Amino acid sequence: YTTFRRDHQEITIGAGEQFLIEMDGDPQLGDDWRVFTTPVPSITWLMSGSGYDPPATYGPGGTPVLWRFSFETVARGTTEIELFNCFRCGADQFATPAPQYEEQSEHVTFTVTVTP
Secondary structure (H helix, E strand, O other), X not given: OEEEOOOOOEEEEEOOOEEEEEEEXXXXXXXXXXXXXXXXXXXXXXXXXXEEEOOOOOOOOOOOEEEEEEEEEOOOEEEEXXXXXXXXXXXXXXXXXXXXXXXXXXXXXXXXXXXX
C-alpha cells in the first residue's frame, strides 16, 4: 500500500494498485472521520475504512490516532474522495454536527488520478 495524508491531497497512482488515506484525530475528544463522497467505482473503489488504529487502545483525550481508509484503483481516470470529520456526531453515519460543533468539523478532498 502507498499511504497518503492530508498534506498530499493530489494522488497519482497506477491502475490495479492499492492505497491508504490516513487521517489523524482523537475519538475521545469527538473526532470521527468518515467517507463523505465515495470515488467513481469504475476508477477507484473503497475496500475498507473508518476504523482507527490502534483499534480500541487509544489514550486519554489529546492522544491522536489514525483513521485508515483503503482503496484499490480499477482503471484510468480521475475521481475525488471526500472525507468528513463529523466532530461529536455520534455513531449515525448520516449525522450532522450540532451547531456548536460545526467549526470543529471539516471536509478534506483528495483528487485521485489513475494512470495506465
